[in-house]
Amino acid sequence: MPDLDLLVPSAINGLTTGAIYAVIALGLTLIYGVLHIINFAHGSLLMLAMYGVFFLHSLFGIDPYVASLIMVPAMFVLGYSLQRGVIGHASHGKDENILLVTLGLAIVIDNLALYLWRSDTRIIDTPYAFATFEFGPVLVSTPKLIALFAAVAIAALFWLMMMRTDLGKAIRAVAKEKTGAQLVGINVEHVYAMSFGLGIACLGAAACLLLPTFYVSPQVGSAFVLIAFTVVVLGGMGSFTGAVLGGLIIGVTESLGGLYLGESLGQIGIFVLFILVLLFRPTGLMGQRT
Amino acid sequence: MKPVYAITIVLILMLPFPWLVQSEFFLNFGIMLLFSAFLGQAWNVLGGYGGQFSFGHVAFFGTGAYTTAVLQTAFGINPWVGFVLAGCAGGGMGLVVGFLSFRFGLKGAYFALVTLAFAEVLRILANTADFTGAGVGILIPLDQGAANLQFANKTGFFLLALALVALGLFITAHLDRSRFGARLMAVRENEDAAMALGVNVFAIKLRAISLSAALTGLAGAFYTQFFLYLDPTIAYGPTVSIEALLVPIIGGTGTLFGPLLGAAALHTISEITNHVAADAPGLNLIVYGALLVLMVLFLPSGLSGLLARLRRRKTDLGE
Amino acid sequence: MLKTHNISKSFGGLKALDAVTLEVADGEIVAVIGPNGAGKTTLFSVVAGFMPADKGTVTFNGTDISHEPPHRICQLGLARTFQIARPFAGLSVRENIAVGAHLHIARREEALAKATDVGAMLGLGDILEQRAEGLSVASRKRLELARALATAPKLLLLDEIFAGLNPTEVEEILPVIREIRERGVTIVLVEHVMRAVMRLSDRVVVLNNGKLIAAGLPDAVVSNARVIEAYLGTGGTKDKAQVAGA
Numbered sequence: 079m080p081d082l083d084l085l086v087p088s089a090i091n092g093l094t095t096g097a098i099y100a101v102i103a104l105g106l107t108l109i110y111g112v113l114h115i116i117n118f119a120h121g122s123l124l125m126l127a128m129y130g131v132f133f134l135h136s137l138f139g140i141d142p143y144v145a146s147l148i149m150v151p152a153m154f155v156l157g158y159s160l161q162r163g164v165i166g167h168a169s170h171g172k173d174e175n176i177l178l179v180t181l182g183l184a185i186v187i188d189n190l191a192l193y194l195w196r197s198d199t200r201i202i203d204t205p206y207a208f209a210t211f212e213f214g215p216v217l218v219s220t221p222k223l224i225a226l227f228a229a230v231a232i233a234a235l236f237w238l239m240m241m242r243t244d245l246g247k248a249i250r251a252v253a254k255e256k257t258g259a260q261l262v263g264i265n266v267e268h269v270y271a272m273s274f275g276l277g278i279a280c281l282g283a284a285a286c287l288l289l290p291t292f293y294v295s296p297q298v299g300s301a302f303v304l305i306a307f308t309v310v311v312l313g314g315m316g317s318f319t320g321a322v323l324g325g326l327i328i329g330v331t332e333s334l335g336g337l338y339l340g341e342s343l344g345q346i347g348i349f350v351l352f353i354l355v356l357l358f359r360p361t362g363l364m365g366q367r368t
Numbered sequence: 369m370k371p372v373y374a375i376t377i378v379l380i381l382m383l384p385f386p387w388l389v390q391s392e393f394f395l396n397f398g399i400m401l402l403f404s405a406f407l408g409q410a411w412n413v414l415g416g417y418g419g420q421f422s423f424g425h426v427a428f429f430g431t432g433a434y435t436t437a438v439l440q441t442a443f444g445i446n447p448w449v450g451f452v453l454a455g456c457a458g459g460g461m462g463l464v465v466g467f468l469s470f471r472f473g474l475k476g477a478y479f480a481l482v483t484l485a486f487a488e489v490l491r492i493l494a495n496t497a498d499f500t501g502a503g504v505g506i507l508i509p510l511d512q513g514a515a516n517l518q519f520a521n522k523t524g525f526f527l528l529a530l531a532l533v534a535l536g537l538f539i540t541a542h543l544d545r546s547r548f549g550a551r552l553m554a555v556r557e558n559e560d561a562a563m564a565l566g567v568n569v570f571a572i573k574l575r576a577i578s579l580s581a582a583l584t585g586l587a588g589a590f591y592t593q594f595f596l597y598l599d600p601t602i603a604y605g606p607t608v609s610i611e612a613l614l615v616p617i618i619g620g621t622g623t624l625f626g627p628l629l630g631a632a633a634l635h636t637i638s639e640i641t642n643h644v645a646a647d648a649p650g651l652n653l654i655v656y657g658a659l660l661v662l663m664v665l666f667l668p669s670g671l672s673g674l675l676a677r678l679r680r681r682k683t684d685l686g687e
Numbered sequence: 688m689l690k691t692h693n694i695s696k697s698f699g700g701l702k703a704l705d706a707v708t709l710e711v712a713d714g715e716i717v718a719v720i721g722p723n724g725a726g727k728t729t730l731f732s733v734v735a736g737f738m739p740a741d742k743g744t745v746t747f748n749g750t751d752i753s754h755e756p757p758h759r760i761c762q763l764g765l766a767r768t769f770q771i772a773r774p775f776a777g778l779s780v781r782e783n784i785a786v787g788a789h790l791h792i793a794r795r796e797e798a799l800a801k802a803t804d805v806g807a808m809l810g811l812g813d814i815l816e817q818r819a820e821g822l823s824v825a826s827r828k829r830l831e832l833a834r835a836l837a838t839a840p841k842l843l844l845l846d847e848i849f850a851g852l853n854p855t856e857v858e859e860i861l862p863v864i865r866e867i868r869e870r871g872v873t874i875v876l877v878e879h880v881m882r883a884v885m886r887l888s889d890r891v892v893v894l895n896n897g898k899l900i901a902a903g904l905p906d907a908v909v910s911n912a913r914v915i916e917a918y919l920g921t922g923g924t925k926d927k928a929q930v931a932g933a
Binding site: 545546547550551553554556557558560561562563564565566567568569622 | 761774785792
Binding site: 115116118164167168170172173174175177178179181182183184185186187188189190191192193196197296300304307308311342343345346349350352353356357358360 | 419421423468469471472474476477478480481482484485486488489492493495496606610613617648649650651652653654656657658659660661664665668
């Protein structure tokens with residue numbers, strides 16, 4: 079039984095990983111909260127963003143954190159276009175169709191990556207990749223600490239945007255009552271696309287936070303998508319606080335799971351938790367009970 | 369035309385295929401096409417007729433596949449027996465997943481997600497457990513002979529696949545003409561209304577998923593016998609789940625011949641793509657994914673829907 | 688035949704039903720009326736098993752159905768229609784009705800035959816092959832009725848079956864409902880369309896704010912001051928004539 083010496087660093091490590099999960103989940107939960115669609119392509123788009131950061135670094139020497147200035151707007155544009163151009167036209171009145179179209183997009187993106195860049199995992203080298211920060215007796219990896227603060231900052235930014243800006247008001251209006259919003263002149267198509275774009279922009283940020291310590295390969299998409307869903311379902315679909323809380327909880331669960339059950343079996347903890355939440359409390363920790 | 373006749377005609381037309389084609393390549397193509405069609409037929413029971421879209425159907429496939437593989441290699445059970453038991457195992461897993469999901473009222477996207485999660489859990493377990501060979505997988509020793517379900521001549525596999533497709537067709541036809549099928553479709557269209565008409569929605573869904581899963585388990589066993597090798601990614605990875613749903617969606621969900629049409633279209637396109645791009649990794653699935661997106665956008669009722677529309681236009685014009 | 692005893696149901700702070708006790712006898716047509724939000728549809732949902740009551744019991748032909756699921760209650764002979772029609776959109780009108788017929792009929796051909804008969808009785812004979820999706824409001828209502836009827840119920844709960852119909856359509860459905868009662872089915876209807884209430888019902892029951900405030904013969908109930916007050920607020924007695932003549 080691993081002792082406290084391993085437990086605390088593992089938990090802290092989990093928190094920092096969880097912070098990144100939170101950023102990913104923020105986008106997913108925004109998309110669900112506003113458009114009421116489950117974006118199966120979320121993991122694949124994250125993978126695409128990660129390749130973006132990778133190539134910006136390997137081809138142009140741009141530091142991943144700096145790359146966020148390019149990646150975040152780029153991913154926003156991608157998200158906006160996807161919703162406006164493809165997903166928005168898919169429904170034909172049945173929810174399953176949206177499900178299928180985002181699944182289709184995920185398949186296309188995952189395998190396009192496989193075709194273009196093969197299966198090899200790639201990592202980038204940054205001078206601070208192995209830097210650590212001392213927190214009393216515990217050593218925390220600096221990039222991961224940055225991720226933790228960034229996640230909180232992004233969540234705060236989101237909150238500010240939703241509560242203080244006109245766009246935020248429009249988004250909340252559409253999320254609550256789409257027809258009413260239309261009646262007061264809000265361009266719902268545009269708001270949908272903006273929301274989707276913002277959700278995907280989060281992935282740009284998450285990619286920049288991940289690359290210093292994580293690898294990229296075509297398979298990371300599917301690895302992350304289920305985790306992202308678990309976080310969102312755990313935290314409550316449509317809840318930002320939930321996404322952050324959920325992300326941290328899942329991060330710690332994964333870390334401790336890996337500690338006690340070993341790397342591969344440890345992942346099971348997440349999925350079992352996912353199934354349990356879906357079965358017993360699908361509205362999540364913060365979600366409204368219908 | 370009565371469905372029984374249509375099915376019989378289609379089967380008779382397909383029967384001489386192995387003797388008509390000369391190359392192993394085309395025979396393989398035919399076998400994989402029928403395999404896909406059967407997989408799609410299995411998914412169609414729950415997804416097309418029942419309206420419950422599973423994204424993790426591979427959970428039942430892998431369970432069937434591993435059941436027969438383990439029974440053969442570890443216990444020396446005859447593969448034919450293993451085949452039947454694979455169907456039972458698949459059905460059993462269907463009952464478990466179905467009971468949990470439906471008991472707690474999961475529908476739509478939540479149901480799709482939970483099936484994904486179950487498949488992932490099984491993949492991780494298969495990757496860790498000893499008796500499934502963990503990451504290395506299971507290799508079935510070569511021992512050709514009909515009694516051993518390892519046909520030396522691929523024609524045997526073609527006939528087995530055809531038999532499975534026939535089973536699928538008859539089961540689907542039964543759905544079209546039975547009380548169970550009518551109730552299942554009612555559940556698909558509107559659960560509350562079905563309940564108000566005396567339909568036990570939970571029981572019907574459970575029956576549908578067990579049937580669908582059992583058939584998928586058989587598909588898994590077929591795979592094991594044909595390829596003689598199994599590992600966690602093959603058995604529980606996403607590829608089979610994707611194919612299982614793509615085939616009926618392209619062909620037309622909730623229709624009798626939809627999966628067959630879909631499998632034909634999918635595999636033809638797949639072969640052409642492979643030919644053009646020389647087996648590049650992932651290209652196949654890119655095409656599958658693109659097809660899915662295009663189908664949903666432009667042809668949501670699938671090829672069957674398209675054919676029905678064309679037929680209707682012909683009769684309209686004929687007036 | 689149907690008895691509810693002290694049924695209470697709250698949603699959060701809102702008391703939707705407050706100790707509602709009523710009885711419906713065999714072969715009656717009883718109308719449940721009351722202003723919007725009075726709890727009428729909630730009552731139906733509780734009786735039909737779609738919602739559990741917080742307190743109280745529902746008895747049907749001597750059996751306690753308070754905790755039975757909807758499909759069991761339908762099997763026992765109590766069928767309901769929905770306020771907003773819920774057709775099986777992808778199926779034809781005949782196939783829709785057949786689902787109801789299948790409650791007691793196992794064979795497909797027999798169920799389809801019964802569906803044809805019930806459909807004809809309800810004036811849907813011409814559109815049996817049409818998909819339920821594109822039907823007009825009146826046809827959808829008839830379909831709701833046909834489906835429920837096909838289950839061979841002993842008691843039928845009709846939730847605002849006349850809502851959305853123009854006066855001609857209302858006139859056309861009235862005799863159909865009388866015919867259903869002639870065939871031995873007890874009917875309880877929730878209604879706003881007063882003309883239908885007055886012409887059809889043997890007895891009327893009035894709900895207001897979840898409480899049962901009046902019950903009795905239609906004419907008596909309609910001139911009851913409490914009832915008029917419930918609909919029109921205090922000082923509405925001069926509009927009594929409007930309510931009675933609607």
